[in-house]
Amino acid sequence: MSSAASEATSVNPVEGVKKAHANLVASLYKSYGALLDEQLKKLDQAGVKREHVAYGLIGLVSLYLIWGQQAFFVSMLITFTYPATASVQTVRSKNGGEALNLLLYWVMFGFFALLDSSSICLLPAYFLVKTVFLVFLFLPQTQGATLIYQKLIDPLARAVEGFAKKK
16 A cells, blocks of 8 residues: 555544534535625524535435436536546645545546446436445545545455466
8 A cells, every 4th residue: 555545544434424514514604705695694594504405405416316317417517526626726736645535536436437338327326326425435524535445445456466476
């Protein structure tokens, strides 16, 4: 395993999801300009928590990923936009640890691109499961791509390499 992968923070996935939730809630209460703040103030006055609206929207998107006709497009939009932006920013900042996590993410993204071209994408809820898994992989809070590499990909690759050397 590379030193960057071993140096990556070992994040408990549950703690990572809790941190992602806290970050989401914090971002929902930031100011985003007068127009949006005015609309959000009405929501607050109605006694509706912003995070409930956000999770409601996430639920609707999840249902769409199961039954929607453009589930492939929505899944790609969700799983490509942020990682692509983060990749560009990481290249500019030369952050090696984050670059490794994103590289591992893009490997898994490519694997799912192969699956998308097969009939497996016809399975019910495929795009929902794919999207949730890829979001888990790219969230900085969960470090999912690094976790999957350390726990699954690297040991499997080492086993295959060991088997190949025996022959």
